[in-house]
Amino acid sequence: MSTSTHSHKRKNSHLFSQRKSSNSSMDKPFLFPDSNNGTNTDSQANENENTIDESRPTSSTIDVTDGPQTPFLQERYSMAPQRESFEFNDIENQGVTNSFFSVKSFNRPWGEWSLPEKRSYALLFALVALLLLFLMVILIPTKFTSNRTTPAETSPAGSGLNERSFTIENVLNGDFSIPEDTFHFIAPPQSLKSHDSDPGLYFTTKEIDGQTHFIAKQLFDENYEVNLGGNRFQYEGVEFTVSSIQINYNLDKLIFGTDLDPEFRHSSKGYYWTKDLSTGTIEPIVPSEEAADGNEHGLLKLSYAHFSPAYNYIYFVYENNLFLQQGNSRYSKKLTHDGSKDIFNAKPDWIYEEEVLASDQAIWWAPDDSKAVFARFNDTDVEDIQLNHYTNTKEPYLSSSKIKYSKPGFKNPEFDLFLINLENEVLYSVNTGGQKDSILYNAKWISPDSFRFEITDRNSKILNAKVYDVPSSKLLTVRTTDSNSFNGWIEKTKDILRIPPKPESKRMGYGYIDIHADNNGFNHLFYYPTIFAKDGIQLTKGNWEVTGNGIVGYEYETDTVFFTANEIGTMSQHLYGTSFADPSTIGALQVIQNPSDKYDFFDFELSSSGRYAVSRKLGPDAPMKVAGPLTKVLDLANVNGDSVVQLTRDRKFKETIKNYDLPITSYKSMVLSDGIEINYIEIKPANLDPKKKYPILVNIYGGPGSQSFTTKSSLAFEQSVASGLGVIILQIEPRGTGGKGWSFRSWARGKLGFWEPRDIIEVTKNFLQKNKPHIDENKVAIWGWSYGGFVSLKTVELDNGETFKYSMAVAPVTNWTLYDSIYTERYMNQPSENEEGYFGISTIRNFKSFESLKRLFVMHGTSDDNVHIQNTFRFVDQLNLLGLTNYDMHIFPDSDHSIRHHNAQKIVFQKLYYWLKDAFDGRYDNTQHQQL
CATH class of the missing domain: 2.140.10.30 (Dipeptidylpeptidase IV, N-terminal domain)
Incomplete structure (x- = not known):
């Protein structure tokens, strides 16, 4: 050291x-x-929290197992602007300089070329002309036997593919991934008040003798380095590999997580360990030795284990009960005893994890470790959903699991708050002062003695911010927000x-x-x-x-x-x-x-x-x-x-992209007929040919309050479609989304799926009209995942084949009474209060309109705990009742909402890409009435 x-x-x-x-x-x-963990795994993930797929923890767990990912697995992407005002009528002046990488263009006027350049290219052109003449002589006698012809004025999918194009395979193979070095600040036990006291302590990783080691360093002193040990260790003759790590500020104790099995978006179960850096001793964290007896190696899987903010305690949850142990003790104290499949202590149930807390924890620590408040969620009256599991080859019968899942109009979990006073070791019940069926939102200790939390009514319309003062045991409502005043709702x-x-x-x-x-x-x-x-x-x-x-x-x-x-x-x-x-x-x-x-x-x-x-x-x-x-x-x-400290390692990436002409991205807006301004992104293939007509793919998410399409860079699915299939992409942000104030966001209130399709259709039609000579209007498709899948289907339902000829929907909601209560009622209220909104507007109803499509493609995972496959099965059943056969469906056994199980995510994007290629190549034309 x-x-x-x-x-x-x-x-x-x-x-x-x-x-x-x-x-x-x-x-x-x-x-x-x-002087933390859950990856939004929805492929339509976005920056905003308010998606159907989605407080700094007191002691964050750092995942150390994730390697470089292909870009589309991480976040919503877009490429750099070429020219903000570029349209097809600019095509002759387009150029191919892409500001993303400043690739030099050959689109200079001939008069600006030097004499040696002119001579070199004149010689090259002469050689090319001779070669073409030679080929014509050879090929003229040859009979043309293909029975598939393409009109010269159209641009079929794949026609843009050349040696400088890339496909979905390049994305899936990680050709465009940019690895990052590990870097995480190590939080001090108390906030540092001066720059002088802050050395910028952080940890990173280093390969030493073929093993990954955790290294503590400082930004202040580049020579400071402490080796915290490797990522593999032996316990009772068995080797374990570290999946997550927490490091205390004194650099004398670690918490490891190993063998972590994901549960839902933010939660998992795994083995947790402490390491004493002064002795090198590694011990498992278990509720008690008696509880661990009989288990393999004396280990038990916990929901989580963390340091308290000042590092005086370790707290963890096992079987939905909360345990606490002194930082230097091997023995833990059981603080709750009623944990069960229905009772969750210091750990959210499914709906609170997904829609409110966005965390695997429901405990909040005072900054000095003197107290903590935790929530207990009671799901006794909440209905179950059952997920069948199909790929377990060891069992002849189906296995299944159940999840407590509240749906609109049905019972929600109830919550209580409890105060742990570490100064007198007493557990108190906190009177929340909330009405029955209320929702617990944000919580935070404002001081060592004052705990602030927020609760709303069931429909998330009225928020009351409350402060519990520990010395006086008083609870005061300090602020009330009525979202009806701005026609909105209370968001996370x-x-x-x-x-x-x-x-x-x-x-x-x-x-x-x-x-x-x-x-x-x-x-x-x-x-x-x-x-x-x-x-x-x-x-x-x-x-x-x-x-x-x-x-x-x-x-x-x-x-x-x-x-x-x-x-x-x-x-x-x-x-x-x-x-x-x-x-x-x-x-x-x-x-x-x-x-x-x-x-x-x-x-x-x-x-x-x-x-x-x-x-x-x-x-x-x-x-x-x-x-x-x-x-x-x-x-x-x-x-x-x-x-x-440079953390991105992009040398290989920069070398790779020299081999490709990258798509050109522009960030634009359009004022619609009613005066509403809509943002959208346009992604065009490089080197557009003004003599060709191009297909269009519209990509949509559109969830209320979300912001999916920003200036973040990307080389992912949409870019591979633009490059490899020669398709123009439009990514549209309809009204109801975030970032533009409540006057724009509140359009979604009470009528999910009403304005989004109208905005998408109008933007697309205006774009087609403006660029009519260069667009193949018979090859216009729309696609989305999750909420985006819902909006894609609603758009087809409204459009009735006038604009869109193809559609792809992944894990779509098709009926909002099937989705979870807190998310849905936040925008729609309960079904009994908004019958027209639920059943007249937001449900897919006009199934006959899907007959107007040339082809539809639907995908879903059978173990989707978020948007249940019940949505897709009900939808497809209605198509079957009408005798429609112009659709394809791909089901992924045991995949959740991210569709990753058993190599599934790679297959999802391959399927989307090649299905779209077939569609734009005309292979699905006039097939809707054919018998399959």
Whole structure:
């Protein structure tokens, strides 16, 4: 172990010089003193939380098993803009320079070429002409025997494929993956108040003697390095491999997770271990030795195990009961005793994990480890769904599993809150003051003695923010939000920021910063100066929103809050700051990144003091990730390498893409006939031929409050279709989606599936009309996954074959009474309260309209715990009753909503790609009445 001899003194001032092009109100330099797990596996995943597929944990578990993924498995993508205003009428001036990689173009005017270039190409053209003449002489006598002809003016799928095109196979093979080095900040036991005290402690991995080792390092001192050991270890003669790791700030104890079996989106079960770094001893975490007796190697699978924030305790859940042990003890204390298949302690049931908490935990710790509050969910009255399992070859009979799953209008789980007071070792019941059938939303300790939580009515329309004061045992409602006032709903809320006392600024108590809608219907930052404050001070305002993860950091010395927002453009995301230190400047927006880079999309993670940051540029250029002092990782085009750690390894990627002409992406908007402006992305094949007509594929998600299509970069499914099949892609963000305020979002209220198809059809028709000479209107398709699958089917139902000729729907909702209650009722209320919305608008009803399609393709996994396959089976049954045969269906045994089981995800995208190729090649024309 080597340690630094440096003190953490100030090296560079935090200086963010205002760019000349900035539109900030600041006219002086911006000065600072220097001082977790579930992957959204829906292929239509997006940045916003409010999707049907979707508080920082007190001690985050870091997954260390995920290797490089093909891009489409991770997030929604788009490519860099070529020219914002490019349309087909610009085609002669198009050029092939792609700003993603600055590939040089040969589309220069002849007059600009040098004399040697002219001579070289003149000689080349002469040779080509001679070769063509030779081939004509040879081929003229040959009879043409093919019975398939293609009109010269059309562009069949595959015709754009040449040696510089790529296909779905390139994507699936990982040709465009960009590996990233492991980097995770190690959280201190208490928030660091000065830059001087923050060394930027983090861990990474290193290969040593053929094994992966975990290494603790500092951003302050590049020579500091502590080897925490390897990722494999022996226990009772058996080798185990680490899947997740947690490291305490003193670097003397670790928690390992091994053999993790996924349950749902965020949850899993596995073996957990502690490692004492002073002795190297590794011990399993078990409820008791007696409980583990009789199990293989004395091990039991836990739902999770974590350090408390100050690292004084380890807490874990086994069989839905909560256990606690002192940090230096091998023995645990069982805090609850009623855990069962119906009772969940400190762990959410299915619907709370999926729709509200987005976590495998339901416990919240005071920052000093003195107390904790956990939720108990009672699902006794919640109905089960049953998932059959088909691929277990060891059993002759079907096995199955049951999940407690609340549907619209049926019983929801009930919740209770319990306080663990570690100072007197007493467990208390907390009176939530909520009505029956309410929903627990965000929760957070504002101070060591004050616990804040939010509850809503069943329909998520009225939110009450409450604070429980431990010393007085009082519960106060500090704020009420009526979403009916802006015709909206209560969404999953973002984590709030605790603001500590600061006596030197005469701030004697705790406060917090929350994110919620302002009077104009845009989500902004509000500062609540005291724990019980009823009114917040608005820190940001404008016709834009705080986006992404919201608040990403806080600097105590200047009381500056860092956050991400789409102030520059609704499809992009940048880092901003605002300070509440000086009352005269409250509300001033600090523009930290260059506002002229309007297409950039950034994510940030800051260290505890705000001194250091992980910066991820996700688009429109190739993704890039670095870590270093915040001031030096804002502009990744001009990174100072002296103190910055490069985390992306993209050399192979950059070499690979030299072999391809990449699709050209433009970010656009269109004003519809009723004045609503819709954003969309256009992805075109490189080197468009003005003499050809091109097919169209519309890609849609469209879930309420979601934001699927941004300026994030991508080389994934849609790009492979554009390149390999010669297809133009439109990705449309209809009204009801997020990022543009509640006046845009609230269109979805009460009528899912009404406005989305209308917007999609109008945008597509306008695009077709504007580019009519260059589009094959008989080859227009639409596709989506999950909510996108639902919208695809609703669009076909409304369109009735006028615009769309083909459709692909993966894991679609077809009837909202079959989906979960909290998500659906958030937008639709209960079926008894909105019968027309459920059955007249949002359900697929006009099955006869699918006869107008040339072909339909539906896919679903049988173990989809999210959108049950019941949706697809009911839909297909109705097609069968009408005698329709113009559809194909592919079922994936035992796959969940992500469709990954037994190599399934690769097959999904291969099927989509080659089915689409066959469709655009005309193989499905005039087949709808043929007998299969």
